[in-house]
Amino acid sequence: MSLFTVVIEGRLAGSPETGATRQGREYTQFPFVYRDSWRDAAGVKRERVMHFEVICWGDLATRAYTLKRGDQITVEAGQMLAYVDHDLRRGDQGAMHERCGQPVLKLSARNISISMRHGDAHSGLRPAAQRRGDMVTTAHGEQVPADAYPEITADLELVHHH
Numbered sequence: 001m002s003l004f005t006v007v008i009e010g011r012l013a014g015s016p017e018t019g020a021t022r023q024g025r026e027y028t029q030f031p032f033v034y035r036d037s038w039r040d041a042a043g044v045k046r047e048r049v050m051h052f053e054v055i056c057w058g059d060l061a062t063r064a065y066t067l068k069r070g071d072q073i074t075v076e077a078g079q080m081l082a083y084v085d086h087d088l089r090r091g092d093q094g095a096m097h098e099r100c101g102q103p104v105l106k107l108s109a110r111n112i113s114i115s116m117r118h119g120d121a122h123s124g125l126r127p128a129a130q131r132r133g134d135m136v137t138t139a140h141g142e143q144v145p146a147d148a149y150p151e152i153t154a155d156l157e158l159v160h161h162h
Helices: 058-064
Strands: 006-012 017-020 026-039 045-057 072-084 103-114 135-137 143-145
Touching: 006 045, 026 058, 045 058, 045 072, 058 103
Parallel strands: 045 103
Antiparallel strands: 006 026, 006 072, 017 026, 026 045, 072 103, 135 143
């Protein structure tokens, strides 16, 4: 039984990583960032940034692994642990890990959903953009310009390039 539920919307700050406990319980975890910005009374833009580590277990862990860095998601969590990040790993540019020495909250996710506030939902697979002039053959054999057809043509066999 949990004492509370917290729901936070933010972006994945890195790719999900999977692993297993010593007892064989599988998990997926990823860094997650919440950003809030506003203008103060003087009109100066202010921003608050909070870093989280999200951990998922079981079937949710399997599904969460399909998320990608930059995805806007909503995390529902019922357990939270605060710690100071002492990770001295170096990033892509050789710079110190950006959160080193910063407080971080670790959330145990009950549910994760794609946020549609700032963009369309996706299943992790983004369709290739169609080129102007592509033609689609409908199920009835009719030739239709791709830009007049539904936005996504899943079957590339139907697209003819001119």
